[in-house]
Structure formats: structure tokens, C-alpha cells
Amino acid sequence: MTAVAELPLDLDAFEGPFDLLLTLVLKEELELADVEIVEIVLTFLEERGEDLEVDGEFLVLVASLLELKARGLFPEEEEVPFEDLDPDDAAGELAELLAQYRRFRTAAGWLEDKLDAESDRFFRLGPAPLAPVPVRPLAPQEPESLAAALRALAAEPPAPSLRHITLTFPPVSLFLERFRAVLRRRGRFVFDKEVETLTRVEQAVAFLALLELRKAGEIAIGQAAPFEEITVWNNAA
Amino acid sequence: MEQRRMSLRLIDNPVDRLARTIEALLVIAPAALSVEELATATEDEAERVETALGLLASRYREGRSGIVLEQVAGGYAFRAAREAAEACARLVERPVQRGLSQAALETLAIVAYLGPVSRPEVARIRGVAADSAVAGLVERGLIAEAGRGQEGGAIRYETTPLFERVFGLAGLSELPRLDDLAEDDEGLRRRLEEVAGSRGA
Numbered sequence: 289m290t291a292v293a294e295l296p297l298d299l300d301a302f303e304g305p306f307d308l309l310l311t312l313v314l315k316e317e318l319e320l321a322d323v324e325i326v327e328i329v330l331t332f333l334e335e336r337g338e339d340l341e342v343d344g345e346f347l348v349l350v351a352s353l354l355e356l357k358a359r360g361l362f363p364e365e366e367e368v369p370f371e372d373l374d375p376d377d378a379a380g381e382l383a384e385l386l387a388q389y390r391r392f393r394t395a396a397g398w399l400e401d402k403l404d405a406e407s408d409r410f411f412r413l414g415p416a417p418l419a420p421v422p423v424r425p426l427a428p429q430e431p432e433s434l435a436a437a438l439r440a441l442a443a444e445p446p447a448p449s450l451r452h453i454t455l456t457f458p459p460v461s462l463f464l465e466r467f468r469a470v471l472r473r474r475g476r477f478v479f480d481k482e483v484e485t486l487t488r489v490e491q492a493v494a495f496l497a498l499l500e501l502r503k504a505g506e507i508a509i510g511q512a513a514p515f516e517e518i519t520v521w522n523n524a525a
Numbered sequence: 526m527e528q529r530r531m532s533l534r535l536i537d538n539p540v541d542r543l544a545r546t547i548e549a550l551l552v553i554a555p556a557a558l559s560v561e562e563l564a565t566a567t568e569d570e571a572e573r574v575e576t577a578l579g580l581l582a583s584r585y586r587e588g589r590s591g592i593v594l595e596q597v598a599g600g601y602a603f604r605a606a607r608e609a610a611e612a613c614a615r616l617v618e619r620p621v622q623r624g625l626s627q628a629a630l631e632t633l634a635i636v637a638y639l640g641p642v643s644r645p646e647v648a649r650i651r652g653v654a655a656d657s658a659v660a661g662l663v664e665r666g667l668i669a670e671a672g673r674g675q676e677g678g679a680i681r682y683e684t685t686p687l688f689e690r691v692f693g694l695a696g697l698s699e700l701p702r703l704d705d706l707a708e709d710d711e712g713l714r715r716r717l718e719e720v721a722g723s724r725g726a
Contacts (some may be wrong), residue, residue, distance in 0.1 A: 322653065388650055391703050392708040393634075395635075395638060395703065396627065398628050398691060398706065399634055400625075400630055405693075407610070407695040413555065
């Protein structure tokens, strides 16, 4: 290896040369918290040659990375002004943090050993947590009211009324007389105007009367075009 | 005849009847049951429940029964006898405890000792982000959310009864004291030198 920039890295979060890692970190495309700096140092130690210049460059870069990472671990609002921190205090704090981490790492090892020791302990895990017993007391019920409800359901329903669908047709003769009277008086009339105030059923009967008169040859009927007004006049005239 | 009368008397012993009820409750329970829960369910006194549990513990023990009564996770639960472990392993998977990574174990240790504790606090101690380790442990059911420290603060986590059951702990107080786990500086230096030596070789 000739330059720090080319140091090949194979980390959990990143794989590639050191200078690419730095670029990604500075562009904030790589979270420094995910990068294990100790792995970088170990890789460097494995690849290290005899060039003191390279060693120096590496130290500077790694120190910068460490400071960036350290800053990232503190929430912004309580940022510690590093410049004002006494070097001894800083070292003490770091040592305390490391000692704390070491204790938890040992605790993790203890848990791992414990899990190993318990590997022959099998038990069943229930699918659901215990539920509180639901209290739903029913109100006292009368058997007679249930019987009454069933009796009402069992009774034969009344026959449905058909009165509303019965139509009353006026007699055709009514309109025969009426049209004859109109023609006697006026000689001709417009059918549409004559029946426009009547119901649809009455209009239909009136039209039947018209056809009857036409069949008998009493009247003539004219219409300019389909759906136009129907004009009626006395055939004798 | 005499013998038959004696066995009848044994079965009718009230403590024995209570023990049989507790036995039934432990079989259907999805988690370890505390003495209080057993007393509530049996509508009996805690002291008598403990006596009945003692009776059950002598019946359900390693070497005598395939089912073992154990005191775990703040209560009592049935588990398989250790001698049946191989057969059990051929029958069932154990997704909760299988393949816990170093990161997960460290995070678990921090939550067990310091809980309730937030993700940023875990990250501060471990020096790396704790998001995926915490999410994985929540999914396994070993830790669970325990509210926020203060209004608007980060969500805090603590270990669950399942954690104690999986690790065979009667309670969190069975964890070794944190101070006892600290290695002395001499030991640490020796280990560093060992690592350095093996790297150099």
C-alpha cells in the first residue's frame, strides 16, 4: 500500500477504498455511527508498510473521523464545546465511557453464556397474554316474553291489499258523446288540447274513443308528422 | 381396604385439591404465573398457594417427571425436563433465542441493567447506532416500550418477562452486579497485549 487513500476497507456498512469512505461521510451519504472505526484501524495495521509519512496521514484522518463520530453521538442541544474541555477531563470522560461499555460487553457475554447453559430448557410460549376476565352479567329473563315474541312471529300475516294497483277506467262512451258534441259545435278540434288536462288513463280511453269514431267513419283524423298534434274534423263536413 | 381409604383421604386433602387446580392453571397459562395471580384465580390465600406450589415442585422435578415446575420470570411455569431437550429440539424451533448477534446481546444487557432506557442512551454507551438492534429485540419480544422519559423525550425500553423466562432468571435481581463484571485494568492490558501479539504474528 502506498497511500492511505487507497486503503481497501471491508466493513459492515461500507466496502471500498478509504478516500471513498471519507467522501461519503463528508457528503453525509454514509452514517458515521454505522462505521466501526476500530475495523479501519485494524485494516490499516494489517496493510501498514514502513512509511512514516503514511502513518502520520492515517493518524490525522482517523483522528478527524473519531471527532466527527464523537460529535454525532451527542444530541445537538447539549453539545459539549470540545475546545473548552480540559484534555484531562476529556480523557477521564472517555475512559469512564469505555469502562462502562466494557462492563456491558461483559454482561452481554454473561447473557450469552447463560443462554448456552439454558439451551436444554424447553418451554411452551402462549400465543396471547392473559386477558382480564370479562364480566357480562345478563339481566334476568322471562321465558314468557320469549314465547310471546315467538308467537308473534308464528302468526299468519294478513293478506296484502291490492287496492292500490286497481285502475278505474272511464267508459269509452263518455268520450264518444263528448267528441260528437264538440264536433257538432265547432266542426273540428285538436285532440291534444282537448285531453291535456286529463290523467293518462283517461287520455288512453279518449284515444280509444277517437279510433272508434274513425272506424265508424264519423270523423277524419290528420297529423302533420309523427308525435305532432292530432287534428280531428267531422267527416260529413 | 385400609389402603384405599388412605388414598381417598390424600386426594381429598384441601391442599392437594388446590395443587391440582394450580397444576391446571399452569398448563393453560401462556406465561409464568405469580403467586398473586394464582391466588386470585383459585380464590385462595397466597400462603396456601405457596404450600401447594411446594407440593407440585417436589412432584414435577428433574429426574422424576418429564414436566418440571420452575420458578422463573417472577412466577411459576412448567417446562420440559432437561433430559428431554434433544427430542424437544427435534420438534420445535426457538426463534426468540436463536441467532442473537453480539450487538443484540450488548443492547439487551444495557436495557436489562439500565432500563427503562432510550435508544440514544444505548447508542451513547455502545458508540454505534442502536436502532436495528433495538427493533430486532422488540420484534423478538425480549424488550418492550416503557413510555417516554419526559414529555417529548425519546421512547424508553425495558426487558419483558419473556426475557427473564428465556434466560432462566427468576427476576432481574439475578443478573450479576455490574461492578463485579468490570475487568481490572491489569486483565484488560493483558488481553490487549494478547490481541496485539496475535495480530503481529
